[in-house]
Amino acid sequence: MTKFIVDVHTLTVKVVVAGPGGVGKTTLLKRYETNNFIPAVSTVGINFLVMDQEVGETVLRTAYWDYAGEDRFRMLFPGYCQGSSGALVAWDTSRIQTLAELPEWLGMIREHNDPDIPIVLLGNKIDTVSEDTRDLIIESSTRFVKEHSLSGFYFTSAKTGEGIENPFAHLGILIVEYNKRKGKA
Ligand SMILES: Nc1nc2c(ncn2[C@@H]2O[C@H](COP(=O)(O)OP(=O)(O)OP(=O)(O)O)[C@@H](O)[C@H]2O)c(=O)[nH]1
Numbered sequence: 280m281t282k283f284i285v286d287v288h289t290l291t292v293k294v295v296v297a298g299p300g301g302v303g304k305t306t307l308l309k310r311y312e313t314n315n316f317i318p319a320v321s322t323v324g325i326n327f328l329v330m331d332q333e334v335g336e337t338v339l340r341t342a343y344w345d346y347a348g349e350d351r352f353r354m355l356f357p358g359y360c361q362g363s364s365g366a367l368v369a370w371d372t373s374r375i376q377t378l379a380e381l382p383e384w385l386g387m388i389r390e391h392n393d394p395d396i397p398i399v400l401l402g403n404k405i406d407t408v409s410e411d412t413r414d415l416i417i418e419s420s421t422r423f424v425k426e427h428s429l430s431g432f433y434f435t436s437a438k439t440g441e442g443i444e445n446p447f448a449h450l451g452i453l454i455v456e457y458n459k460r461k462g463k464a
Pocket residue numbers: 298299300301302303304305306307317318319320321322323346347348349403404405406407435436437438439
């Protein structure tokens with residue numbers, strides 16, 4: 280019997296997860312990891328999660344650096360966000376002002392990384408938004424993504440699980456493409 284050896288290429292990358300305190304970054308990552316709603320407490324400094332996903336022929340191993348959103352931790356963020364191949368920036372769709380806080384996070388991410396890394400916008404807690412407010416939120420996100428040259432936006436709910444897989448799948452594809460462009464993969 281002939282044995283086929285499949286050559287699987289593993290690419291290991293870092294993705295920084297950023298955004299204001301309480302938008303649900305840690306709970307969202309827990310949902311992605313376990314497919315359960317496990318409410319988090321406010322992150323002290325940083326949490327890590329490593330997850331594998333298949334992107335074509337590549338196994339993408341991503342270390343998510345989930346940084347605390349509270350102001351008191353902000354000064355250390357520039358150092359921690361360095362060396363990222365991509366970023367997830369999150370806001371809370373029940374608090375529109377959290378979207379307005381994101382340019383500060385984006386500025387730090389771009390200043391301390393290759394400014395071309397793919398960045399995806401996450402509007403979390405979509406379970407709290409009524410049907411008639413959704414249009415407004417889509418409009419604000421479309422404008423924000425355009426203004427800040429982001430790679431796309433998604434709505435998620437760590438509570439119900441809605442939309443969880445999509446931003447991770449999309450960012451994974453973008454990171455593999457980015458690495459190919461940069462000659463790293
Ligand atoms: N309704 C609802 N609540 C959520 C959702 N995601 C998170 N939460 C709640 O929001 C609160 C804050 O969640 P965290 O995951 O700690 O938020 P964070 O962005 O990691 O906050 P920091 O670590 O302080 O930056 C918790 O009480 C969660 O249970 C969601 O999708 N829907």
